[in-house]
Amino acid sequence: MEELYSKYRKSAAFFVVYIREAHPIDGLSPLPASRSVNDPKTFLERTEVASSCAKKLHFTMPMLIDDMKDSTARNYGGYPDRLYLVGKDGKVVYQGGPGPRGFKPDELEEQLKKALGASPVGKK
Numbered sequence: 001m002e003e004l005y006s007k008y009r010k011s012a013a014f015f016v017v018y019i020r021e022a023h024p025i026d027g028l029s030p031l032p033a034s035r036s037v038n039d040p041k042t043f044l045e046r047t048e049v050a051s052s053c054a055k056k057l058h059f060t061m062p063m064l065i066d067d068m069k070d071s072t073a074r075n076y077g078g079y080p081d082r083l084y085l086v087g088k089d090g091k092v093v094y095q096g097g098p099g100p101r102g103f104k105p106d107e108l109e110e111q112l113k114k115a116l117g118a119s120p121v122g123k124k
Helices: 002-008 044-058 071-076 105-116
Strands: 016-017 063-065 084-086 090-095
Touching: 002 105, 016 044, 044 063, 063 084, 084 105
Parallel strands: 016 063
Antiparallel strands: 084 090
16 A cells, blocks of 8 residues: 555545554454554544554554544444545545455556546656
């Protein structure tokens, strides 16, 4: 995603939306050894976990944080995680499958090219 962001960021707005923690220490998880954070109970805690995640993963894309009611995750089916392309009219143009196996950046890029109707800025 960072590659797509770098390539198209002058032509389209990109955001990572941090939703609820997928594998918290204090929750159920098929991956007990890899869990390192508690499930945030407040928006401030969620913001701190999201910030830590962004630093750890070296994100350069802007990050938005879902509210504590998980409105974005519920409305977009974003759990565990997904790739979306939203058109200028606010309608969903592309919805990827559940991640990480459902991530298909090439499909997203094809839809992005169609939505933009041209090559990325600086490319021909």
